[in-house]
Amino acid sequence: MEGYDKHAFEPFAVTVDLAVFTVRAGALHVLLIERGQEPYAGCRALPGGFVLPEESAETAARRELAEETGLSDVSGLHLEQLRTYSEPDRDPRMRVVSVAYAALLPDAPEPRGGGDAARAHWLPYDGLGPLAFDHDRILADARERIGAKLEYTCLATAFCPPEFTLGELQQVYETVWGSPLDRPNFRRKVLATPGFVEPVPGAARLTGGRGKPAALYRAGAATGLHPPLLRSAPASAPVPDAATHSASPSPSSSPSRSRSRSSSKGRSS
Amino acid sequence: MEGYDKHAFEPFAVTVDLAVFTVRAGALHVLLIERGQEPYAGCRALPGGFVLPEESAETAARRELAEETGLSDVSGLHLEQLRTYSEPDRDPRMRVVSVAYAALLPDAPEPRGGGDAARAHWLPYDGLGPLAFDHDRILADARERIGAKLEYTCLATAFCPPEFTLGELQQVYETVWGSPLDRPNFRRKVLATPGFVEPVPGAARLTGGRGKPAALYRAGAATGLHPPLLRSAPASAPVPDAATHSASPSPSSSPSRSRSRSSSKGRSS
């Protein structure tokens, strides 16, 4: 980072690639385009494009998000930088460095609008064939990142419409993590976290028909989640077993008597 | 990510910037260079450099790490991509996109060796003046990332030499987090986590002189830490208090008896 004039440097093309997720019908969906030309013609790929001369990558990502989804206002959507992919051979034509972003959408309207949006479609994450370039890896990284952030942030509400039920929120977790959660426990945890959700006063929604109507909630002001809401088995970083460890002396403390208190966490007025 | 031939695109310079950390004398130190020329002449900056035509950013980062530290073998060091900084005006001379990396070193030998290494020096993280370019922000992001990863990974051992005591490991946490930990509890947690550390059979080290010799440990095979070892107060994602949140139907429950105990983290007395 010094002496620009002295060293020769290669010019790179810089692009952004977007992993755009939504939850539809209980399944995780991704926004993909079908490539019309070589290389990888006919293959699916992540939406994306070049970073323009006067743009930051962040700006370019949000612009592309608007173009590809056809949505007029993407300012409220969650968009976060994932990481940058820069293998020299990741694009056979030339040297392209790509900054990947992950975005979350509440509902999943099929993209419509001019130009780019027409090419994009929602596809279920599971059962996707191979994607163009290194987009398989980008997409897998994106899913893992989102799954991890659900644990210790309030990000899940980004998948939900402005008003939602706790059942819908729970389904976000179950869909992204791919494992079911206990409903009462999930409820308890969410409601005990100050600022995660706030109830909509008199509202309730009939949940599609059968069953008791569910109360509606809005996203709260909190962004972090302490303590976190952990997945049972970590998908990304499996603890390598350590079969022969001799730790944990087992406390064997006398069983504490019934706890009458309700004990929520947030307080501390 | 399509039609390269049809669109004009701006060539960017791509660089890597390194936030290299170590723990020395109980304080977090960073490897910095002093710039010799404009812009920001005389300012401190993160080490870094251009990504070469046939390199990935990862490769470039490791090469720069070797060059700037003067170490002959950096293959075992922890190096992870942080994020990419691409504001159009971040370098006044030209359009430069920088991929930032964070690296962790066990001990902190003053860099020596040819060329680049001579410019680099360890400086305490606390009390640093402003850095060149947007390196303040990169450095702050790096520290936050490392602090967060200590919570849910076994990363802390990357700051330690091959054999270390639990006291040294604890000091890593305390230094990066900036808050003291209870020693017996820390011990219990680390030893109860399979694969975090493994004891070196007959070894013990006199801890600088006074006190009982501490047992030596090596880093284990585990990478993840479940359940995590949480900081008490999140520095990065402070729950926005939610002063006026009306959520959580309120457990009523008479205000849980004042916790008579100290409640602050540092031990009392």
Added chain:
DNA sequence: CGATTTATAGTCTTCCTGACCATTAAGGAG
């Protein structure tokens, strides 16, 4: 030697969570 320092070994209590069971409030079948 005793005092100090540091490592290590417990104890106890509280809080969080997973696994349940119970109740309420809707719709649908007969």
Added chain:
DNA sequence: CTCCTTAATGGTCAGGAAGACTATAAATCG
């Protein structure tokens, strides 16, 4: 209308993890 099903909501209970200590062991220093 009544019973059954479905889903939301409200509880209980036991076990585990973590915070807050107290106690003991093994070195060095004065």
